[in-house]
Amino acid sequence: MIRFALSLLLAASLWGTGPRAVEGGALPRSTPEAQGVDSAGVRAFAEAADDQVQEMHSFMLLRHGKVVAEGWWGEEGPEKPHILWSLSKSFTSTAVGLAIADGKFGLDDKVVSFFPDAAPAEPSANLKAMRVRDLLTMSAGHESEPKLTPDGVWVRQFLAQPVPHEPGTVFRYNTPATYMLSAIVQKTTGQTVRDYLQTRLFEPLGIERPRWDESPQGESIGGYGLFLTTEDIAKFGQLLLQKGQWNGKQLVPAEWIAQATAKQVENDEAPSAGNPDWRQGYGFQFWQCRHSAYRGDGKDGQFCVVLPEQDAVVVMTAQTRTLQTQLDLVWKHILPALHDEPLPENPAAADKLKATLTGLQASAKTAPPAEPFLAPPQHVGPPEETAHGLSSRKFQGIPSLAVAPGGRLWANWYAGPTAGEDQNNYVVLSTSDDDGATWAEALLIDPDGPGPVRAFDPELWLAPTGRLYAFWAQAQGHDGTVSGVWCVHTNDPDAARPSWSAPRRLTDGIMMCKPTVLSTGEWVLPASTWRKTDDSARLIVSADQGETWTLRGACHVPTEVRSFDEHMLVERTDGSLWMLVRTNYGIGESVSTDRGKTWPELTPSQIAHPSARFFVRRLDSGNLLLVKHGPIDERTGRSHLTAFLSEDDGATWTGGLLLDERSGVSYPDGQQTDDGLIRVIYDYSRTGARQILTATFREEDVAAGEAVSGEVRLRQVVSDASAAR
Structure with missing residues (x-):
């Protein structure tokens, strides 16, 4: 776990002489023991949060209307919104x-x-x-x-x-x-x-x-x-605790707060009910919690937890995917530390707390993460010509594509200055605002330059919210068991230089294929831990638009046929989930009838294929699109990239539009836009020509097996590094 510098502004809260005057609208402060709070419990919470939460930013604890503990990690601070x-x-x-x-x-x-x-x-x-x-x-x-x-x-x-x-x-x-x-x-x-x-x-x-x-x-x-700011959130929580009163004035009707923070509906059977504090009921934009508490919360670990029975408020901000862990730590450490009566002042406990927090601050300045591949990438920004320029690339391939709502095209792939898949790999994002006629590289993700960590197997996805996600894997070596799926996102994918979120790690493993949105509204990441683990082809599910992710289930790929999984999911019209998986023999399949919780062991499918990635996606018409190498019933090499259609959920396939017959084409990915146009991206000769290309066509072209729409465009170059030295 990465440790972060904690600048704890406890002052009077921990070792001062008592409450200080309220100035400039600030909340009053007090020692913990004066408000019946055990300093040892606060210390245990801070240590556990630093150790178990991916990236804490701040916390503040209020008891009886007074701040008894407050802290900020790293670059965060009390004045920073x-x-x-x-x-x-x-x-x-x-x-x-x-x-x-x-x-x-x-x-x-x-x-x-x-x-x-x-x-x-x-x-x-x-x-x-x-x-x-x-x-x-x-x-x-x-x-x-x-x-x-x-x-x-x-x-x-x-x-x-x-x-x-x-x-x-x-x-x-x-x-x-x-x-x-x-x-x-x-x-x-x-x-x-x-x-x-x-x-x-x-x-x-x-x-x-x-x-x-x-x-x-x-x-x-x-x-x-x-x-x-953290204190602003705490004031809001205290206002709720005081039933809308503030400095003798009723700012918000008490009746409204009572309604809003009470259970209005059950949510224990909802897709979001995977964790215990997400199935206690819901009010008017407030979640019910265990221990008779309620909260407002947000993606990445933002919390305002109100405990009416204890007359306390806990505020936390973070950049993490382990939201339930944060609440568990509150219940484990903070809740037992809250006593009904004031406690004797305990200078020894306060000193230990101060020493612990000082130690965290010191360790954060020097301690690296337990494993380098768990650290955020060092470079997320424009490409640096010397380190990442096109002329220096000896390898590039494994692309993905997404189209923004306004039509801007995005592509990504990974590359490196050596002719191999190694510690030098980084991820490139390129964009086009003229329908692919010209492209400009806009973002580059590089974990640590020459290694030991590599960024690879990227994926682009336009979510139903209109947000564009760029995913990639980060690992040491070529092993899916010591890797993780990371992402950044932008809310403005039609901008030439949009702002991107901070990178965050979503789950263990590697994801090489697009997420799927189920009819329940859940998002599913097809992440894999590759060849060394059983049950490697996993479903990582989010029921809250990507705020949190949990393991739903996994399919076992027999040891003797394991490859890189690269599994893709189709929700069939009968509600079952059909998983297609890359294996040594081609494409295996499994079907789940319980929304992905359990899967029969993988068996060979009827689709012949080499051991390589394919692409399957449901089109707006309801038909399935499959892009693979060669005819449906013939196992070829990595050549003859061809598109097929199925009108019966994959039982049979028709058509066959040849996109590129050359040996060395591979790894298709794509998207259909609202106008019906289908774009597929793929690579060609990763260490030779080093090209990223697209093919554009319509469903009727696939059905006919030839260009009939007048809009077929093949072998459109996105990037060409063949001139690299």
């Missing part, structure tokens, strides 16, 4: 409560009544029945989240989504539903949620005007996008 991600939702809920109290609308008002011009011409009965209450409780009736794109009209896109369930009956985590709450507040008050809360909430709490990102139409996004 932190992105809240979905913790923003709880603030949007507060704005809704205030607007209802102001008489602007009611809980049971119909959603379409606010936006009659944006609704479909003939809205379904379920859409017409959808209420504000249903948006608040994540039970709007959708099976999967509506797709909101950077260039779309978000209200219209939300209302266009099918609503198969009766609103109020099925919990499905739904960030666009929170956006709709924000849009309703703005529609009825004439102010964004941020502006509406400015005088009613932020200013009274002493929170400076915060940043809150906006939709393309200028509304606060609502479901995410708010930035606050």
